[in-house]
Amino acid sequence: MVTNAVSVSLIGWFVTPFLSKSIKAVRKYIDEENKSLKNVTPKLKELADHLDGIRVIVDQVGLCFIKGTEEALDHLWRLKRAIYEAEEILDLYESLKNNRLSCEFVQQFTGTKDSPSRLEEVVEKLGGLGVRTRKLLKNSDSNPNIVHGSPILRRGPSQANPGNGFFGYADERHQLQNLLKGKQNKVIAIIGHGGMGKTHLARQVFDANEPGFEVRIWAHVCNKLDQIELLTEICQSPINKSGAPIRAPIMDTVAALESVVKGLSQTSGLIKLPKPCLVVLDDVWQHEDGFAGSTSCHTQRISRTQRNEAWASVLAMLRSLKSCKVVMTTRDKVCSTTLKADETIVLDGISQDPMKELLKHTAKSDQPPQELVQRIDKLKGSPRAALSLVHELKEANIKIQEQIILGELDDKNHIKGLYEEHLFTYHNLPLHLQSCLAFCSVFPYNWKFHPEKLTKMWIAHGFIDDTQVKQHMLADQKLLAMESVAKGYFKDLVDRSLFKIDTDGLYVIHVHIHSMIRQVSGDDCRSISNGSSSEIIVPATVRHLSVTAGCLAKLKPGPPLVESNVKPEDEFRPVRTLIVFTDKGAPSLPWSDIRQANSTLRKFKHVKVLDLTDTAITQVPDIVGELTHLRYLGVPNTLNHPPAQIPKLLLLYINHEATKTAPLMQSAPPYNPDGGGAGKAPPHNPGGFHDLYSESVIQ
The missing domain is CATH 1.10.8 (Helicase, Ruva Protein; domain 3)
Known part of the structure; x- marks a missing residue:
């Protein structure tokens, strides 16, 4: 199950905004026809063609998993790594065309007579991997190694707890019973993430039938796409007051099905009197555009708007019935909002x-x-x-x-049954939200997230969809638009019960959800804290790394995916995120020694995100000024003064308009519980510093 989940996650990554942005960037550079670099244009065209070819292959396959072999998974990791290397090339090109890098960097890109350029190496590597990918994924409908409709992508009716026992949620049960006894028609939403007992609570009240409903209907609606499917499910399971089935005719049009439902809620005879009716809609989901059920990758497609309209029509019909109450169970708060539930009951665990x-x-x-x-x-x-x-x-x-x-x-924190519940939630997310949520696995369990800082990290890594940015963008305001879209992503995850607000105004991820995303992300993310080991091996697949300061010196790179002569300064070349935390019990070590910090960070020269806000350092290591790929830097409020190397870095990479209108280092604003940084909320400090962006993020 875990291997299958990682496989689906890997396949899904190739159709995220990341790959599309890389292709767009290459095409843009080709069109610019930079004279000083015109000799590399043919190779850039080859690079764009290879990336485009890979995207087309994966688009045709859709959401699936590759059966069985470690060799196939290893190939996907190699392909992903090669695409990341292509991204590094694009970073270098961006700097070269603006005359920002030394001759040594120019030679890395253009090559010399005696050695091929990095661009040539990456193009050759992607060409070979692309051919292998076509063989691996070709004829996806008939290929026995490609499995559609995986158990992790399917969902049947939710199972209520066995037996007659009901434990906990006494107040919530009493609240639900009182709402059902009221005279007014209501739609009541029971909300909570997977495994919280939503279905069991609804089933207990449904079976007890204390209000004495004459007609009761239990409908599992997870994969129902349109009005006909929803109404058909509702018509299949009516029972009377004593629990005996009520036979309903089978119809195939919306009007006929609505007529059946209305007939169930009325007495027979010349005078139609309303019957008290309870309808439970179990497992309501906010399916995304293009997701139409989970039995196959090639099922009917339906937009979110179409599905919302279908739901609105069905609920309007149910609301029109006299003496009808509707209860829905859902993991998505957005469902209760979209479907205009009158009341909500939130389940957050029993004592x-x-x-x-x-x-x-x-x-x-x-x-x-x-x-x-x-x-x-x-x-x-x-x-x-x-x-x-x-x-x-x-x-x-x-x-x-x-x-x-x-x-x-x-x-x-792994529990098999619960893992499968949360895994289905993850794979029901749109791909851009999958990337954002999986990234959060780099943080320790029970970490408190500051929305603004987390979303800025997402922006730095290119998780934000450009098409959505354009919809929010005014002239010369791309950065603001990106931040607006990223905050929308965070809200989407909150609305799906994947983050919840804590008592201090920050946000947390439930431990069981965090466990799931750690397993889904495989070796892409790693969080390391104090341990007794003299050496801590970091696999070559790790892109995002968080580590306590005391463990930094213990880190050793794992074997490379491809045999190569790795220079000491490139030991951790795959790592793109480095988040350093203070050690509990030893807050001043080893970062009190700036030489130690410089020596350590020198091995992470390819990071895009560097977050030191939890280290309480008073001086930024000099090596930070040499991190040419850096797009986001988080620094603590404990810095004594603006360091000289940061303006050097910003002059290379920060948006030029920003440098004209604002100082390079600004005082931190007062703490706002609705925004800020990831992790602990820093106290207001007039001498503190903002987290910083690079120009490459907002171009």
């Missing part, structure tokens, strides 16, 4: 006492399993987590299997 009772009930024992009671904090109030773990432990045949299950819970 420890009912959790223990649930564990005991599920284990069918006088006492809950002690190995889970000891780890009850790991369950984070999720009823599904409790059920999944009890069942996994029951199915474990030998003690070592139990130890593996509990070890994954201890080390990775």
Whole structure:
């Protein structure tokens, strides 16, 4: 399951905005016909053709996974790495055409008589990998190695907890019952992320039927695309007050199906009297444009607007019925907003006492399993987590299997059943949101996110869709438009219950969701904290790295994906994000020694995002001025003065208009809980500094 998820994630990456932006940049440079670099134009054209060819292949395949072999996954990693190298080439070209780099850098790009250029090497590498990709993904409909309709892309009806037990959520259950007893027609939304017990709460109230509804309908609507599918599902499962099925005719038009639903809610005979009716719409989703169910990559396509219109029509019909109440369960707050729910009930986990009772009930024992009671904090109030773990432990045949299950819970917060729930949520996201969410796995568990700083990191890495930026952009305001779109992305993730606001106004990702995105991102992201190991190996696939300062000197590069002679300063060449945290218990080491900091950062010369805001350093290492790919720099409020090397860097890369209208270093604004930086909220400090952008981000 994890391998399949990584495969889908890798395939999806190739159709994110990143690849499209690279192709667009190459075409732009070709059109500019820079005279000093005209000898590289043919190779740029080859580069654009290779990138375009790869995009076309993956577009044709769609959302799928590649079956089975480590060799296939290794190929995808190599291809991804080669595309990243192409991006480095584009960074160099941007600097070369503006006469910003030394002769040494020029030779890297144009080559010499004795050695090929990096551009030539990358073009040759992409050419070979492109041929292999065509063979790997060709004839996707009939290729046995290409699997559409993976279990991780399909979703059946949500399963309520087995048995008659109901544990926790007493207040929420009482609230729902009171709303259903009211006289007015209402649409009530039960909201919470996967595994919180939404379906079980709705099912308990549905089965109890304390208000005495004469007609009850339970409809699972996850993959229903239009009015006919929605209404057909509603008509398939009506029961009467005592629970006996009500037979409804099968119809195939909207008008006929609406007539059936209206007939169910009325008495028979000449005088039609309304029957109290309860309709539960279980598992409502905000499907994106182009996503039409999950049984295949080639199913009918439908836009979000069309689907919203279908939902609006169905709900308008249900609202028109007298004495009809509607309950929807959803992970997406945006669904309750879009569908204009009258009331919302948010589920955020049950407390420890009912959790223990649930564990005991599920284990069918006088006492809950002690190995889970000891780890009850790991369950984070999720009823599904409790059920999944009890069942996994029951199915474990030998003690070592139990130890593996509990070890994954201890080390990775991994619970199989819950992982699959959250994985479906992830793969239902549009690709640009998948990239943004997966990036967050670079942060430690329980990290507190500052929206503005996180979104600026997304911008620096090119996760923002240019077509959306243009819709927000006025003349000479591309950066503001990018920030506006990025903030919209963050709001979209909040509305899908993937972030939640904490008590201090910052945002957190639920531990079980964080565990899922760490596994989906594979070795793309890595978070390293204090450990006893003398060496910590960083795989060559790692692009985004967070690390405590005390571990920096212990980092060692893993074997390269392709054999090559790696220079010491290029040991961590694949790393594009470096986030450094202060060590707990040793906040001043080793960053009190600026020479140590310079020596360490010299190995990360290809980073685009460097965040030092949690280090409490008083001086920025000199080496920062040599980070030619840097697009975002976060510095703490503890700096004593604007360092000389930062203006040097900014003169190379910051937007020229900004330097004319504002000082290079500005005082930090007062802390605003709705925006700021990623991590802890810094106190207001008139001597502090903003996080900084480079010009290449906003061109």
